[in-house]
Every structure is written in C-alpha cells, then in structure tokens.
Amino acid sequence: MSRPISEDDLNAYIDNALPSARRLEVEAYLERNPDVAARYAVFGVQREALRSALGPIAAEPVPPQLNLTHLVASRRRRDWGGWRAAAAACLLLLVGGASGWMLRGVGTEHGVGINALAQEASYAYAVFGSDRGRPVEIAAADSAALVRWVENRLSRQIAVPDLAAAGYQFMGGRVVATGNGPAGLLMYDDAKGGRIAILMRPMVQDQNASMAEHREGDVFGYAWADNGMGYSLVGGSDNASLLHPVADEARRQFRART
Amino acid sequence: MQDMMALVEPLIPSLRRYARSLLRDQAGADDLVQDCLERVISRWHQRRADGDARTWVFTILHNLALNRLKQKTRRGPHIPVEDVSEALFATAPAQEDHLHHRAVLAALTKLPDDQRSVLLLVSVEDLSYAEAAAVLGVPLGTVMSRLSRARHRLAEIIEEGPGRSATTGATLRRVK
Numbered sequence: 001m002s003r004p005i006s007e008d009d010l011n012a013y014i015d016n017a018l019p020s021a022r023r024l025e026v027e028a029y030l031e032r033n034p035d036v037a038a039r040y041a042v043f044g045v046q047r048e049a050l051r052s053a054l055g056p057i058a059a060e061p062v063p064p065q066l067n068l069t070h071l072v073a074s075r076r077r078r079d080w081g082g083w084r085a086a087a088a089a090c091l092l093l094l095v096g097g098a099s100g101w102m103l104r105g106v107g108t109e110h111g112v113g114i115n116a117l118a119q120e121a122s123y124a125y126a127v128f129g130s131d132r133g134r135p136v137e138i139a140a141a142d143s144a145a146l147v148r149w150v151e152n153r154l155s156r157q158i159a160v161p162d163l164a165a166a167g168y169q170f171m172g173g174r175v176v177a178t179g180n181g182p183a184g185l186l187m188y189d190d191a192k193g194g195r196i197a198i199l200m201r202p203m204v205q206d207q208n209a210s211m212a213e214h215r216e217g218d219v220f221g222y223a224w225a226d227n228g229m230g231y232s233l234v235g236g237s238d239n240a241s242l243l244h245p246v247a248d249e250a251r252r253q254f255r256a257r258t
Numbered sequence: 259m260q261d262m263m264a265l266v267e268p269l270i271p272s273l274r275r276y277a278r279s280l281l282r283d284q285a286g287a288d289d290l291v292q293d294c295l296e297r298v299i300s301r302w303h304q305r306r307a308d309g310d311a312r313t314w315v316f317t318i319l320h321n322l323a324l325n326r327l328k329q330k331t332r333r334g335p336h337i338p339v340e341d342v343s344e345a346l347f348a349t350a351p352a353q354e355d356h357l358h359h360r361a362v363l364a365a366l367t368k369l370p371d372d373q374r375s376v377l378l379l380v381s382v383e384d385l386s387y388a389e390a391a392a393v394l395g396v397p398l399g400t401v402m403s404r405l406s407r408a409r410h411r412l413a414e415i416i417e418e419g420p421g422r423s424a425t426t427g428a429t430l431r432r433v434k
Contacts, residue, residue, distance in 0.1 A: 008402045011409070015380055017387065043409045046362060046416070047381045053359035054279055054382050058271035063288060066274070068267050071295050072259065 005029040010036070014043050112180055113206040114230060115214070118223040120178040121199035121232035122216035124185050128174070129195045129219075129236065136172030136187050146173050150184035156202055156229060159257035161250040163188055168196060168246065180204070196235040196243065198250060203230040211247060222247035226255060262302045265311040266295070272383050273319055279378050280323050282367055290326060294319040316385065316393045320375065327371050365415040373408035376401055 005026055012018045013026045030037040064070065111119070128135050138146040143160060150158050153175050160170060168188035176185045176199070183201035203209075203225050211224040214232070221234035222243055231254065233247040273294060277287035297318050305314055366374060372394075379390040380401075391401045 007406050011402065011405055012387075014409075039413075042413050046409065046412055049358060049362040050366065050377070050381055053363055054275055054378075057275040057278055060271070060274070062270050062274070065292055066270055066288060066295060068263060068270065068295060068299075071292070072263075072299055075296065075299055 010040050011043075014040060014047055112204050114203075114209045114212065114223050114225055116178075116180060117199070117201065117203070117206075117225070117230040118212075118214035118221060118232050119216060120180070120183060120201070121197070121221055121223065121234045122214070122219040124176050124178075124183070124199050125195075125197045125219050125221070125234040125236075126217070128176075128185065128187065129197055129234070135195070137174035139172040140170045142172070143170070150175055150200075153182040154184060154200070154202055157258050158184055158200060159254055160186060161198070161253040163196075163246060163249060166242075166246045166249055167191065171195075190239070194236065194239050196233060196239065196246065198231060198233045200229060200231045203228055206230065211251065213244070224251060226251070227258075229254075229258070259302070262299070266298055266315060269312055269315055270295070273315065276316070276378055276383055277319060277323060279366070279382070280371070280375060281326060286326065290322050291319065293322055297322075310389065313385070313389045313392045316379070316383070316389075317395075320393050323375075324371075361416055362412075365412050368415050369408055369411055373404055373411060376404045377408040377412070380405055 002025065009018065009022065009026050013023065013030075018026060030040065138149065147158060147160060150173070160173075162170070164170075167190045169190070171187040171189055173184060173186040175182050177183075178199075178201060180201060183199050186198045186200075187195060188197070189195045206225050207228040209223070209225040209230070211222050214221050214223055218237045219234055220237060220240040220243055221232050223230065223232035224247075225231065231251065233243060233250055235243050270291070273291045274288065277290045277294075278284055281287045281290065294315070298315055301318075305311070366377075369377065376390055376394065379385045379393060380387065385393065387398055387401050387405075391398045394401065396404075
C-alpha cells in the first residue's frame, strides 16, 4: 500500500485530476469506506449540477460591448484621438495667437462681412423658412407697416422687391436678430409652397460686394452688398437652381428703388 | 495583437460566466468583463510570454471582481435574490432542471466569496489547482483546503434547505 489517501486526493478524484494509478487507489479506498464514498458522491453530484446550471451562461451569445475586435478598435481610436486632440490644441494655440495678432484692432468675435451675412441669412431661413405656423410676423397685406418697422430698426431705407414674374409671391416679413444687430427678413413663396427669403442689414465691412453663391447645409443662397447694405437671397435645395436669376432680379429692383 | 485575439476571444464566454456567478448580477458582470478585456488589451505586451494566457486573464478578472465585491459589502449587506436563477440568467433554464439548479445556485450564493470563487474556478471553469492558486494569489495548499471547505459547506447548505439563513448564521431557537 502506498501513501494514505488524503482529502486532497478525494477532491482531485471528484475533479478528475488524478493520475490513473492514484485514481485506482482512491477507488479501492472508497470501496472500503462507504461513508466517505457517499459524502464524495454528493460532491460529485454538486459539481455536475453547478456545471449544468451555469453552462447556459457560457452558451449565450457574447454581447457587442464585449466584442474583442470592437474593443481593440475603440482603444486605437481613443489613443489616436488623444494624440490628435493634443496636436489640435497646439495648433489652435498657434492659430489663435496668430489670428489674434492679425485681427488686432478689429475687436469683434462675430464675423462681420459678407460671409457672416450669408450665414445669418441661412440661419434665418432654416428657422422661418420651414415654419408652417407663423413664417412672417407682418403679412404682405400690411406691407407698409412691415417696411416702417424694418426701416426704423435698420435706420435705412428699404424696398420690397416684386418677384411675381419669377413665380414668387410676397408673404410678408419680420425683424430678426443677427450677430451684427437687427436685420430685415422678407419671405416669398411659389405656387407649390416653396419658400425663399431675403435677409438685409447694414454692412460695416464689405460695404460693396459682388454677388457670391453660398451654402450652409440644405440652405442655398446668393449674397451681395450695395452702398453699405448687405443682402442675401436664400432658399432650400429644391429650388437652388432657380435662385441665381431671382437674386439678380431682386438686386436690380433694390438698386432701382433705394 | 493577432495572438491576443486567438487566445483571449475564446475565453470570453467563460469570463462572463465566472463574473456573473461570482457577482450574481448580469449587467454588472458584463461591465466587469469589459473592464477586464480593456485591461487585457492595454497590458497584453506586459504579459510574460511564457505564462498561460487564460490564467493571466482570469487573474485580472478575479481581482476586478474582488474589488467590486468589497464595494458591495461596504455599501451594505447583499440582499438575497428570491430566485437566484433570475439574477444569473437572462432567460430561465429549462424547466425540468430548474428546481434542482435553483437549489444549487441558491446554495452557491450563500458560500463565502473565497470559497465560491475556488469552487467556480475548479469545478466549472476547469482550471487546474495550480492555475486556481495563481489566479487567487494563494498557495496550492490554501486552494485545496478552501475547495474542501466549499464542498462541505455547499452540501450542508443544500441539506439545510431553504428558509434558514446560512450567511448570517442566525438560527431560530425555539423558546418555551
């Protein structure tokens, strides 16, 4: 008889972790000791019960958050993102310093020129061009009141172009806020309900500018400035191709009437 | 990175099972496995090349689980779940096994954490005693004695049956 059978041997027997020679010795021991055998038989049953009770967890599909390929990829993005953010911060410092120097004396945080005007017009169109409830504050029927309101706020004489020949009826308008003070917004629509708008405001910079096309998201437009007044005629993507001749016509009428 | 994919990806189902069996909280367990995998990815190059990947990954998971269990204890005692199967499984196991499984799983939750973890690593995840010792950071002898205690305790709890709390050790004594 070799070494006596220990508790470690009995546990290893349950876990199938014994070399076969030792295994035979343990089996012989258990035959001679039915009490111990009964006890360890229970442990064997428990072991199998745990394995089959918890087995289904490992059979579940692995959720996407634990997909190793995704985790590696998102880590790469984070690492790269960190470097990129650091590089971008350095660049911003440089650019900020340089442009601060170049813009010394300008003293404004908004854009002021024709590009700013184009953006203001796009924002105004995005808000009021899609407004089905109250696109205009003062309707076309009350044009005189509208013109007075806008002229008072802009301290300029304005005109309301007639674009009916191009298929656009005047709906009315309002005063809107921009980063460069109040602006007048005139709204027109065509027979199918397609809208265009003209935004106008006094210009500090770019007092005279030739017509230029602009686009901000789905809003297209043409902006220009004459004698210190800036204009932008804007519309949605569905009538973008028609905007240029309409803008030309509007500019012609503004020039003739102001 | 290629070898990491090949070695770690097949372990993920086991990692989920171990974490969930230890924490008894499915969402928390998956979060823990995610933490573990992120550490595996970032520390893969620090791993001893001759070491066993499974032992290394299980060690990371086990240490994270221990921290989580400590936090839970600090936040107050664990309130036993009425049906342990519900805490462990998204869908209930097959009905015929349900009652028996429920008894074993309920008993498992009443084991002390150190006994539960050794039992799970050896009996369910098939780690060798030496691997379990490495994961738990204890000598081989400690693994053997804990395993033995875990098996005896589990049997006692099942024999006691439900209704008597083994975690608190409180028993109702009849007073005349």
